[in-house]
Amino acid sequence: MPQHLPPQTGAATVRSRVRIPLTFPDGYRADAEVFTFHGLADGAEHLALALGEVPEGGTPLVRLHSECLTGDVFGSDRCDCGPQLRESVELISGAxxxxxYLRQEGRGIGLYNKLDAYALQDSGLDTYDANTALGLPEDARDYTAAAQMLGALGVTGVELLSNNPDKAAQLTGLGITVHDRVPTGVHLSASNVHYLRAKVERTGHSIELPRLVG
Structure with a gap:
């Protein structure tokens, strides 16, 4: 059985590591070394995938990717999660x-609540107002476990692959140096325009949508 340290210790250790070859639907392949952990503050089964080789004296490129069953697995066009995951694996493998991979479905509200929020979005609410209409936070994610995972891997500074300023702010507050924030591409579809626009307008995501925002 996994053994979890008390959250207040702030400590985490590597539980196991295993190599997994990855193949994406478009044929892209990458080799990952997948780490599991003991002692994460939230007790969830988060994973770290080591990809590529960090140059001697270099800073690792790191993405905090919140689990999205609908986007990552089923290819939903209502978000940009699946394309971001695919892009991130390739970029990190190169750098x-x-x-x-953080088990934070629906910005931390869970799968069923996320689908309930989708129904509210269909009636005109944006992704954040839909959450609050359900009595839930706009974004319930806490990145303490992510900082613990990086610490267990010996990482104290990162190049952060993210459009989300909150991820950088939380990691910095948790003692991880964010040397730079590298934006992902714009993965636009007819079904996610309003979702992406809300992320830009409501929470300052660095997504270049000049024709759609303003």
Whole structure:
């Protein structure tokens, strides 16, 4: 059985590591070394995928990717999660670093609540107002476990692959140096325009949508 340290210790250790070859639907392939952990603050089964080789003296490229069953697995066009995951694996494989796959479905509200929020979005609410209409936070994610995972891997500074300023702010507050924030591409579809626009307008995501925002 996994053994979890008390959250207040702030400590985490590597539980196991295993190599997994990855193949994406478009044929892209990458080799990952997947790490599991003991002692994460939230007790969830988060994963770290080591990809590529960090140059000597270099800083790892790191993405905190929140689990999205609908986007990552089923290819939903209502978000940009699946394309971001695919892009991140390739970019990190080239630069060297880690993809942290965090079990934070629906910005931390869970799968069923996320689908309930989708129904509210169909009636005109944006992704944030739909959450609050359900009595839930706009974004319930806490990145303490992500900082613990990086610490267990010996990582104290990162190039952060993210459009989300909150991820950088939380990691910095948790003692991880964010040397730079590298935006992902714009993965636009007819079904996610309003979702992406809300992320730009409501929470300052660095997504270049000049024709759609303003």
């Amino acid at each position: 060297g670093g880690y993809l942290l």
